[in-house]
Amino acid sequence: MISCLLCSQPVKQTASWEISWLFQSPPVCCETCLAEFEKLRGPLCTICGKESVEPICEDCQDRTHFLDSNKSIYRYNDFAKEYMKQFKFQGDYEVGAIFKRALRQYLAEKKQKIIPIPVSEARKLERGFNQTTAILKQSDIIYEELLAKRHTEKQSKKTKKERLAAEQVFSFVGKEACEETEVLLFDDIYTTGSTLNLAAQILKEAGVEKVSALTIFR
């Protein structure tokens, strides 16, 4: 019997054919907890993936977009905030496996190389892991770390305006230029989009033509 990683209740098992055919692994979170994560429903902004009646939302209207588009899976609701606290700040590495099914389903049709948003070395030491690569690793998703991040003050301590006007913190650590024409950035949360936009800028400077993003929450 598997216990839910979030509430410790027993997890209802899926038929074995479904596990092997579609997901290749049993669920690690109970249905009750999973239902607390609210899927984002359309209509969505075609750029940032926010729920919006306009095809391009207000936030996206007068900004420089290095990031071509973002797709987020779930709303960053109170349950998601609690989850992130457990995962990121209490360092519960295991719970990174919860989105395996949702991510694999989304990525099934995608051919682009997946590039996780890095954390600085200092942050990695403090937390013990990078949350984005932790999620990908536990979801058996292949990725390539083509970006590095230098240490800066925590995003959460900055005001929205400061985050929007953020200076470049990423650098390209791949070979001379990126051979890919399209890549997919991966991050845990889309807040203002400034982090992903900075990362996309670096990738475009390295020769990538199209940079999209997949984020779990927004």
Ligand SMILES: [Zn+2]
């Ligand atoms: Zn549960």
Ligand SMILES: [Zn+2]
């Ligand atoms: Zn938007």
